[in-house]
Amino acid sequence: xxxxxxxxxxHAGHHxxxxxxxxxxxxxxxxxxxxIGTMYLSFALIMFFVGGIMILAVRAELFSPGLQLMQPEFxxxxxxxxxxxxIFAALMPAATGFANWQIPLMIGAPDMAxxxxxNWGFWLLPPAAILLTMPFVLALFGIGDGAIATGWTFxxxxxxxxxxxxxxxxxxxxxxGISSILGSINIIVTxxxxxxxGMTMMKLPLFCWGWLITAFLLIATIPVLAGAVTMLLTDRxxxxxxxxxxxxxxxxxxxxxxxxxxxxxVYILLLPVWGLMxxxxxxxxxxxxxxxxxxxxxxxxxxxxxxxxWAHHFxxxxxxxxxxxxxxxxxxxxxxxxxxxFFCWIATMWRGSMSFETPMLFAVGFIVLFGIAGLTGLVxxxxxxxxxxxxxxxxxxxxHYALFAGGxxxxxxxxxxxxxxxxxRMYSETLGKWHFWLTVLxxxxxxxxxxxxxxxxxxxxxxxxxxxxxxxxxxxTVGSFILGLSQLLFAWNIIQCARGRGAPAExxxxxxxxxxxxxxxxxxxxxxxxxxxxxx
Amino acid sequence: MSTHSAPTAGAHYYVPQPSHYPVTLSGGxxxxxxxxxxxxxxxxxxxxxxxxxxxxxxxxxFGWFGAIIRESVTRAYGNWEDHSFRHGMVWFIASEVAFFAxxxxxxxxVRNISVPDLLxxxxxxxxxxxxxxKDLAWPASGSGPAAPQFTPMGAWGIPALNTALLLSSGATIxxxxxxxxxxxxxxxxxxxxxxxxxxxxxxxxxxxxxxHAYSELGLTLGAGVYGATFFMLTGxxxxxxxxxxxMLTVILFRCLKGHFDAENHFAFEGVAWYWHFVDVVWLLLxxxxxxx
Numbered sequence: 170x171x172x173x174x175x176x177x178x179x180h181a182g183h184h185x186x187x188x189x190x191x192x193x194x195x196x197x198x199x200x201x202x203x204x205i206g207t208m209y210l211s212f213a214l215i216m217f218f219v220g221g222i223m224i225l226a227v228r229a230e231l232f233s234p235g236l237q238l239m240q241p242e243f244x245x246x247x248x249x250x251x252x253x254x255x256i257f258a259a260l261m262p263a264a265t266g267f268a269n270w271q272i273p274l275m276i277g278a279p280d281m282a283x284x285x286x287x288n289w290g291f292w293l294l295p296p297a298a299i300l301l302t303m304p305f306v307l308a309l310f311g312i313g314d315g316a317i318a319t320g321w322t323f324x325x326x327x328x329x330x331x332x333x334x335x336x337x338x339x340x341x342x343x344x345x346g347i348s349s350i351l352g353s354i355n356i357i358v359t360x361x362x363x364x365x366x367g368m369t370m371m372k373l374p375l376f377c378w379g380w381l382i383t384a385f386l387l388i389a390t391i392p393v394l395a396g397a398v399t400m401l402l403t404d405r406x407x408x409x410x411x412x413x414x415x416x417x418x419x420x421x422x423x424x425x426x427x428x429x430x431x432x433x434x435v436y437i438l439l440l441p442v443w444g445l446m447x448x449x450x451x452x453x454x455x456x457x458x459x460x461x462x463x464x465x466x467x468x469x470x471x472x473x474x475x476x477x478x479w480a481h482h483f484x485x486x487x488x489x490x491x492x493x494x495x496x497x498x499x500x501x502x503x504x505x506x507x508x509x510x511f512f513c514w515i516a517t518m519w520r521g522s523m524s525f526e527t528p529m530l531f532a533v534g535f536i537v538l539f540g541i542a543g544l545t546g547l548v549x550x551x552x553x554x555x556x557x558x559x560x561x562x563x564x565x566x567x568x569h570y571a572l573f574a575g576g577x578x579x580x581x582x583x584x585x586x587x588x589x590x591x592x593x594r595m596y597s598e599t600l601g602k603w604h605f606w607l608t609v610l611x612x613x614x615x616x617x618x619x620x621x622x623x624x625x626x627x628x629x630x631x632x633x634x635x636x637x638x639x640x641x642x643x644x645x646t647v648g649s650f651i652l653g654l655s656q657l658l659f660a661w662n663i664i665q666c667a668r669g670r671g672a673p674a675e676x677x678x679x680x681x682x683x684x685x686x687x688x689x690x691x692x693x694x695x696x697x698x699x700x701x702x703x704x705x
Numbered sequence: 706m707s708t709h710s711a712p713t714a715g716a717h718y719y720v721p722q723p724s725h726y727p728v729t730l731s732g733g734x735x736x737x738x739x740x741x742x743x744x745x746x747x748x749x750x751x752x753x754x755x756x757x758x759x760x761x762x763x764x765x766x767f768g769w770f771g772a773i774i775r776e777s778v779t780r781a782y783g784n785w786e787d788h789s790f791r792h793g794m795v796w797f798i799a800s801e802v803a804f805f806a807x808x809x810x811x812x813x814x815v816r817n818i819s820v821p822d823l824l825x826x827x828x829x830x831x832x833x834x835x836x837x838x839k840d841l842a843w844p845a846s847g848s849g850p851a852a853p854q855f856t857p858m859g860a861w862g863i864p865a866l867n868t869a870l871l872l873s874s875g876a877t878i879x880x881x882x883x884x885x886x887x888x889x890x891x892x893x894x895x896x897x898x899x900x901x902x903x904x905x906x907x908x909x910x911x912x913x914x915x916x917h918a919y920s921e922l923g924l925t926l927g928a929g930v931y932g933a934t935f936f937m938l939t940g941x942x943x944x945x946x947x948x949x950x951x952m953l954t955v956i957l958f959r960c961l962k963g964h965f966d967a968e969n970h971f972a973f974e975g976v977a978w979y980w981h982f983v984d985v986v987w988l989l990l991x992x993x994x995x996x997x
Contacts, residue, residue, distance in 0.1 A: 396807025417847025
């Protein structure tokens with residue numbers, strides 16, 4: 170770096186907060202990675218409750234057989250928007266919020282590589298969330314017939330025939346996609362170009378590795394989703410026949426395009442969590458993480474495998490037998506690198522000096538419950554068995570073990586682990602432990618019965634059901650309301666820390682914590698690493 | 706070509722001041738999308754929302770790029786920042802590759818799987834979609850009750866000429882780059898001007914070809930799945946060429962104003978990479994959409 174540049178930057182870089190906008194303008198215009206990370210995480214928390222309220226209404230309807238509270242059309246709208254909100258507006262922004270806060274702290278960078286683009290990535294989210302939910306409101310005024318009612322998968326021909334809500338969802342997905350791609354570019358560039366001197370790629374914290382693979386997956390697959398919904402839009406309004414057999418097209422083509430995005434999306438949601446797990450497990454076991462290289466190679470292997478297995482989501486749609494066999498075996502192959510990760514997590518705890526603060530409780534709970542998701546996934550990957558399970562509640566239970574226990578409980582692990590660093594305050598350990606136990610118990614109360622419902626033949630996405638399913642559905646609904654209400658403890662714990670309540674946190678908030686982020690004060694200074702540290 | 710030096714301890718990275726452009730741009734996109742949704746569903750205020758959105762987006766494009774150009778000419782960026790921009794551009798182009806892959810994937814899928822399956826329905830299974838359904842081989846597949854008869858686009862007229870135009874433009878922009886590297890401003894400006902001219906000529910021919918397709922060949926968006934893939938692939942490519950030509954024009958004006966030198970010209974190179982990308986996409990289009 171030449172001296173001229175340093176001088177200019179010394180002038181242009183903001184060492185003082187004096188000439189920065191305050192109040193709402195600060196948040197609208199900020200280029201600071203910590204401000205942007207806070208916005209991502211706050212947005213995710215709000216949308217987590219929005220999506221949660223939607224599904225509690227669904228569970229209330231499913232409490233007993235027959236139609237009590239809503240018409241089937243509205244039921245369909247709620248389940249589809251619930252999924253889109255939880256995936257695109259809660260889980261993904263939460264992971265991006267982690268990336269924004271943590272990656273510069275962990276690699277010793279002053280900020281993200283492209284700070285203004287970073288701001289844009291966040292501010293695309295609220296307009297997209299408004300587009301997604303706006304049709305509910307418009308319908309109240311007699312405009313259109315409500316939100317997208319196809320489920321989150323947009324399957325043609327249902328989505329070709331659907332109302333204005335489909336168009337709103339298409340453009341919401343476009344804008345969310347732009348946001349994801351910008352975020353991914355920023356994260357890749359930051360990791361490649363902003364690491365502190367001496368931090369080689371094989372010294373990169375595993376959280377950053379997990380996000381790096383996630384970002385590559387997003388860049389490879391989000392544009393394919395954009396292409397798919399664009400073809401859907403032209404089929405709906407501009408007379409094309411991509412998904413219409415009468416014009417030489419094929420509705421199954423939509424499923425291929427959608428799941429080419431949709432399957433990697435599962436790993437997009439999970440890789441950041443797999444990246445942060447070894448940090449938490451190592452901290453509370455007071456041992457270095459086990460098998461760093463194995464985990465890095467595991468991430469890479471899973472990333473590659475995830476883009477070549479998509480058709481296992483529609484085994485029953487009709488495919489030649491060789492294709493079925495290929496997608497079955499390649500899907501099962503993912504269990505090998507995933508097993509490597511599981512064994513590394515367990516081996517990290519092995520003979521460690523373990524303590525069970527809230528983040529560790531969530532991490533251990535994650536390993537057990539996410540393990541159930543993995544094992545039931547193997548069952549679903551089997552073509553013959555899937556003919557029975559497809560589109561049943563077994564699938565619903567499976568992916569909630571993956572995305573709630575794997576994804577959202579993983580995010581909660583990270584929030585409890587890093588909250589002292591972000592806010593400079595310790596959260597209430599008592600409330601945290603109540604939150605953990607209530608969440609784990611009510612989560613299993615909600616979703617474990619759904620495995621049995623699915624095995625017994627209850628189809629998903631239907632507001633009414635046969636009498637023999639009544640008991641398990643009632644249990645599931647009771648569980649879901651406990652699960653929803655327990656999350657208020659989570660929100661309260663976070664709000665208290667953000668308001669500056671609770672004991673002050675030290676720089677190294679946890680006794681066994683290792684890594685650059687724990688060498689900065691809690692909360693860190695405005696510019697994280699104004700001068701980059703030298704990593705040995 | 707600037708050197709990509711790894712940051713050393715004590716280096717400072719340029720973090721821009723707070724900016725209202727990103728959030729304003731999001732507002733513009735929101736209005737544009739909302740207006741478009743209302744428009745295609747025949748609600749009267751749609752175009753007004755679109756107009757407001759497009760206006761905001763244009764305002765931001767001028768303002769935001771203006772700020773970046775000011776920062777660039779006042780040398781706010783050094784090698785470290787330059788390296789970030791290059792990485793960012795590479796991965797942006799990678800996402801564009803994935804976007805086109807979706808449409809090429811659709812083309813390969815319908816040609817190799819769905820159209821042959823439809824042709825095999827009657828001989829193999831003894832039934833067809835509906836009584837008067839005509840199962841026709843590619844490219845005519847899908848014409849009939851769902852869409853009128855049409856003539857597919859040939860490869861060796863305008864499309865072959867367009868291939869020559871775009872390949873030449875790839876050469877002229879490289880020649881312009883050589884001019885910049887040896888500080889020959891005349892070669893730089895002339896090469897860029899030729900590239901821009903070839904780009905807009907390409908677009909003119911493309912527009913003429915679309916007119917020809919609609920008015921004489923009966924080839925429309927609704928002309929079976931051939932028409933759908935043809936217009937979607939060539940249309941999105943044409944849109945990208947339009948963006949590229951506009952960006953090249955901006956770079957040309959900047960060169961005429963004396964911006965860029967042999968060491969410091971990321972914007973020039975980023976646009977050149979983008980131009981080569983649309984060039985490569987066109988070659989694939991020429992082979993798989995027009996020729997084979």
